[in-house]
Each structure stands twice: as C-alpha cells, then as structure tokens.
Amino acid sequence: MSTPAAARSTAPSPAWRCRWCRAAVGTVVLDLGRQPAADRFPLPDDPLPDPVHDLRMVLCSVCHLAQLEDDPTGAQEPRGVEPAALVAQARAAVGDLVAAGLVRPGARVGERPSPHGGSWLPALREQVRPLTVTRAGAADDVRGRPLDLLVDSLGLMHEPHQRAALAGRATRLGPDGVLALHVHPLSTILRGGTWNALRHGHYAYYSLTVLLAMARDTGLAPVGLWRYPLYGGTLVVALARRGSRRATAAQADAVLQEALAAALADDAALGVTVPGRVAALQQRVTTSSSALRTWLDARRGEPVLGYGAASRAVALLTLAEVTAADLRGVVDASPAKAGRAMPGAPPGARVPVLPPAALAELRPAWVLLLVPDLLDEVRAAHPEVEAAGGRWVVAEPEPVPAAPLRRG
Numbered sequence: 302m303s304t305p306a307a308a309r310s311t312a313p314s315p316a317w318r319c320r321w322c323r324a325a326v327g328t329v330v331l332d333l334g335r336q337p338a339a340d341r342f343p344l345p346d347d348p349l350p351d352p353v354h355d356l357r358m359v360l361c362s363v364c365h366l367a368q369l370e371d372d373p374t375g376a377q378e379p380r381g382v383e384p385a386a387l388v389a390q391a392r393a394a395v396g397d398l399v400a401a402g403l404v405r406p407g408a409r410v411g412e413r414p415s416p417h418g419g420s421w422l423p424a425l426r427e428q429v430r431p432l433t434v435t436r437a438g439a440a441d442d443v444r445g446r447p448l449d450l451l452v453d454s455l456g457l458m459h460e461p462h463q464r465a466a467l468a469g470r471a472t473r474l475g476p477d478g479v480l481a482l483h484v485h486p487l488s489t490i491l492r493g494g495t496w497n498a499l500r501h502g503h504y505a506y507y508s509l510t511v512l513l514a515m516a517r518d519t520g521l522a523p524v525g526l527w528r529y530p531l532y533g534g535t536l537v538v539a540l541a542r543r544g545s546r547r548a549t550a551a552q553a554d555a556v557l558q559e560a561l562a563a564a565l566a567d568d569a570a571l572g573v574t575v576p577g578r579v580a581a582l583q584q585r586v587t588t589s590s591s592a593l594r595t596w597l598d599a600r601r602g603e604p605v606l607g608y609g610a611a612s613r614a615v616a617l618l619t620l621a622e623v624t625a626a627d628l629r630g631v632v633d634a635s636p637a638k639a640g641r642a643m644p645g646a647p648p649g650a651r652v653p654v655l656p657p658a659a660l661a662e663l664r665p666a667w668v669l670l671l672v673p674d675l676l677d678e679v680r681a682a683h684p685e686v687e688a689a690g691g692r693w694v695v696a697e698p699e700p701v702p703a704a705p706l707r708r709g
Contacts, residue, residue: 309329309332310329311328311329311330311576311580312328312329313327313328313329313357313359313370314370314371316371317359317370317371319359319361319363319364319366319368320366320368320461320462320463320464320504320505321361321364321366321368321463321464321505321511321515322361322363322364322366322464324361324362324363324364326361326362326363327359327360327361327362328359328360328362328576328580329357329358329359329370330358330359330360330367330576330579330580330582330583331357331358331496331499331579331580331582331583331586332356332357332358332583333356333357333496333499333586333616333620334355334356334620335353335354335355335356336353336354336355336356336501336615336616336619336645337351337352337353337354337615337619337644337645338351338352338354338374338501338644339500339501339502339612339613339615339616339644340374340501340502340612341374341644342610342638342641342642342643342644342654343641343642343644343651344640344641344642345640345641345642345651345653347642349646349647349648349649349651350647350648351644351645351646353645354371354372354373354374354501355370355371356369356499356500356501356616357369357370357371358370358499358506358579358582360574360576360579362576364511364514364515365508365510365511365573365574366463366505366506366507366511366515367487367505367506367507367508367511367573367579368463368504368505368506369499369501369503369504369505372461372501372502372504374501374502383418383419384672384674384675384678385678386531386674386675386678387417387418387419387531388419390483390529390531390535391419391420391421391423391424391454392424392427392428393529394421394424394481394483394527394529394537395421395424395425395427395428395429396424396428397525397527397537398450398479398481398525398537398539399428399429401524401525401539403450403479403481403524403525403539403547404425404429404449404450404479405429405449406429406430406431406432407431407432407433408429408432408433408449408450409433409435409446409447409448409449409450409475410422410425410429410432410433410434410435410448410449410450410451410452411434411435411448411450411451411452411473412434412451412452412453412454413451413452413453413454413456413457413470414456415453415454415455415456416455416456416459416502417454417455417456419454420454421452421454422434422452425450425452435448446475447473447474447475447476447478448473448474448475448478449475449477449478449479450478450479450481451470451473451474451478451479451480451481452481452483453470453480453481453482453483454483455483455484455485457470457482457484457505457507458484458485458503458504458505458506458507459502459503459504460504460505461504463504463505463515464515464518464519467515467516467519468519471519471520471521471540471542474541474542476542476545476546477541477542477545477546477547478541478542479524479525479539479540479541479547480521480539480540480541481525481537481538481539481540482512482537482538482539482540483535483536483537484507484512484535484536484537484538485498485506485532485535486507486508486509486512486534486535486536487506487507487508487511487568487573487579488508488509488534488564488567488568488571488573489532489533489534489535490506490582491571491572491573491578491579491581491582492533492534492571493533493534493698494581494582494585494588494589494698495533495613495697495698496582496583496585496586496589497589497613497614497616497617497697498613499616500612500613500615500616502612508568508573508574509526509536509538509561509564509565509568510565510568510569510573510574511573511574512538513538513561513565516538516540517543520542520543521540521541521542521543522540522541522542522543522548522551522552523538523539523540523551523557523561524539524540524541524547524548524550524551524557525537525538525539525551525557526538526539526557526560526561526564528564531674532674533673533674536564585698586620588698588699589617589697589698589699590617590620590621591621592698592699592700593617593621593623593696593699593700594621594622594623596694596699596700597621597623597627597628600666600667603666603667604629604663604664604665604666604667605627605628605629605665605666605667605668605669606628606629606630606631606632606655606659606660606663606665606667606668606669607628607630607631607632607652607668607669607670607671607696608631608632608633608660608668608669608670608671608672608675608679608693609631609632609633609670609671609672609675610631610632610633610635610638610641610643610654610671611633611671611672613671613672614631614643614671614672614696615643615644615645617671617696617697618643618645618646618652618671619644619645622647623643623646623652624646624647624650624651624652625646625650625651625652625653626650627652628652628669629653629655629663629665630652630653630654630655630659630663631643631652631653631654631655631671632654632655632656632657632659632660632668633654633655633656633657634656634657638654639654639655639656640654641653641654642654657682657683660683660685660686661685661689664689664691665686665691666690666691666692667691667692667694667702668686668691668692668693668694669694669696669700670693670694670695670696670703671696671697673695673696673697676693676695676703679693680693680703680706687705687706692705
C-alpha cells in the first residue's frame with residue numbers, strides 16, 4: 302500500500318508564502334505525498350502513468366491560516382450533479398438569513414459562482430419577494446451597484462490569493478450589505494479526521510478563529526453564525542462592514558455573541574492554530590487507507606462497486622492502491638464523468654467511472670460509498686442494490702456497512 306512520505310521536512314518549500322499574510326514561516330501539518338490532480342478524470346486509454354504532484358497542507362505560523370502549499374495543476378472542481386443535501390442546506394441557510402433580518406424584500410442580491418455546483422438563488426427567489434439578482438462578478442470586480450447580500454458557498458477556498466479575494470467581495474457590499482460565507486471549517490476536518498478534504502484547487506481551510514481575524518483585517522464584522530450538518534458540519538458566517546448599523550446591532554446581540562464565543566472555544570479546544578494538533582490528521586491518513594485496503598482484500602472475488610467519483614475519493618483510492626481488481630468501477634451520476642476513469646491507478650488497472658444503470662446491471666454484493674453524505678439520497682434513488690441482496694458500505698473514515706433498510 303502506498304504511503305505519503307512522512308519523513309519529509311515539516312518546513313514548507315522556500316518559495317512558499319502565506320496566502321493571507323505573506324509570511325514565509327509555517328509548518329507542513331499534512332503531507333499526502335505525490336497525488337494525481339483530483340479534477341482530471343482520464344479516458345481509459347489515456348497515457349499512463351497519470352501526472353502526480355506534491356499535495357501538502359501548511360499552517361502559517363503568523364496568521365494560522367491552514368492552506369494548500371502549492372498547486373501546479375490549475376485544478377477546477379469537476380462538475381457533478383447537485384446532491385439533495387446541498388439543496389437542503391441552501392434552503393436552510395436562506396431561511397436563517399431571512400429570519401435574522403439580513404435579507405429583506407426588495408434586496409439586491411449577488412452570488413459568487415461555486416465550483417462545487419449548486420446555487421442559493423432558487424431558495425432566495427422562493428423565500429424573498431421581490432428580489433433583484435445582479436452579477437456578482439470576479440473577486441476584484443467593483444463594477445455595478447452595491448449589494449444588500451452577496452452569497453459565497455464554498456467558493457472563497459478556491460481563491461489562490463486570499464486577501465485580494467476577500468477584499469474584492471467586501472467591495473461589493475452596500476453600507477448595510479451582508480456577505481454570507483459558507484465554509485467547511487477546519488474544526489470539522491479535525492473532529493472527523495477527514496484528511497482527504499485536502500486537494501489541489503482548495504487553497505484555504507478556515508478555522509472560525511482565523512476567518513474572523515481575516516474579516517477584521519478586511520473591515521468586516523460578524524453579524525450571523527449558523528451550523529449545518531452538510532459534510533460533517535459546515536458554517537455560514539454572515540459579515541457586514543465594521544461600524545455599520547448591522548455590525549453595531551450584532552455587538553449587542555447576546556445570543557450571537559454567545560454562539561461566537563462557544564464556537565471560538567471549540568476551536569481552541571481542538572487546537573486549530575497549533576501545528577502539532579492539526580498534524581494529527583497525518584495519522585488518520587494511514588488509518589483510513591490501511592482500513593480500506595484491508596476491507597477490499599477481504600472481498601477478493603466478490604463483486605464490489607464504488608459510488609461517487611468525487612475529488613475527495615482520489616487521494617483515498619490512490620493511497621490504498623485501489624485498482625480495477627478491487628473495484629469493477631465507480632458509479633457516478635454526472636454525465637461529464639461517464640466513460641472516464643478514476644485517476645492515479647497503475648498501468649492497465651484503471652477503475653472506470655460507470656453510469657448509475659451499472660448498479661442494476663452488475664448486481665454488486667457491496668457498494669462502497671465514497672461520499673458519506675449521500676447515503677440516504679443514493680439508497681432512496683437506487684433501491685435495486687438492496688433488493689438484489691447488495692449492501693451499501695460507507696468508506697470513511699474506515700469501511701462500515703450501513704444497516705439494512707427495514708422493509709414493509
């Protein structure tokens with residue numbers, strides 16, 4: 302089984318500079334070794350081996366932003382089918398913004414396109430009427446009328462130049478405008494040990510502690526905070542201009558201030574700014590990949606499929622040295638990935654990406670779910686798996702069969 306080079310230096314490369322504060326001092330807290338680009342799903346007959354690149358997370362010693370050390374791939378999030386869980390999260394977040402009075406009828410709203418797919422605009426149009434939707438533009442675009450609400454769902458992390466990106470978003474806000482940032486926080490990654498959140502194209506991994514400091518440096522202050530179960534726990538942080546009417550009211554909001562204090566205390570307990578605590582993710586790499594390798598070896602000769610050709614699955618399959626001898630294929634609902642293969646396999650052993658019809662055609666004994674959040678959704682969409690006697694198995698943090706559905 303492949304393992305990352307744990308003995309490599311914990312100092313970042315000499316060329317590294319923090320993506321927020323430009324400091325040159327940091328610690329490599331997670332090293333996944335040489336990995337293929339997680340956005341490149343090759344054709345079955347593309348030349349092998351696939352190109353690989355260092356994949357490391359650095360924790361800045363000055364501002365404590367966890368970040369991708371380097372990305373020579375120019376990665377873009379591969380477009381997939383928007384999962385129901387993401388739609389539900391958008392509706393819930395918009396409902397919370399409306400209930401808090403942060404978006405009202407007549408508001409001028411913009412949305413930063415998310416590489417993860419999906420949009421909050423349908424939920425906003427449903428819950429806020431009338432509503433004016435305008436182009437959000439690029440991160441440094443200051444054209445157009447100021448916005449009452451700018452939505453960014455999992456988009457900021459894809460910006461290599463973090464300070465310019467956040468400042469660019471702030472410039473789009475009107476005097477009482479709100480920036481709603483949806484993030485997958487470092488606290489969730491640490492608590493769940495989800496080391497494979499690290500990938501090329503994901504440049505920043507925010508603790509709330511660091512994100513609020515970044516906001517303060519940009520002239521913004523928190524005016525709302527909500528937590529959702531998506532991806533093990535995501536946050537929506539609402540920010541407004543410091544000194545604005547909204548920011549002043551938020552300072553006097555005892556409920557909000559208590560929620561912020563509790564979340565910051567949770568960050569401190571997890572050690573989100575302490576290199577040694579964040580580096581505990583490294584051990585989870587070996588645990589997860591070894592557990593998957595062991596589980597697959599025990600199923601030799603049995604028909605096993607994967608489900609979810611997601612970017613997060615690439616490093617896990619690569620480190621566990623998963624080949625077509627282990628998985629007959631990985632099923633994915635995205636038409637853009639159909640007929641392609643998972644990257645990183647050795648020559649002659651590419652794992653193909655298959656359409657959903659393969660679940661009925663191949664009648665797998667086991668379906669290894671590589672995106673745990675999709676379990677309820679895919680079971681409901683594909684009852685043929687369990688009807689034929691197959692079992693769903695959640696792959697992370699180690700393979701665990703889902704309890705069979707009770708029927709009747």
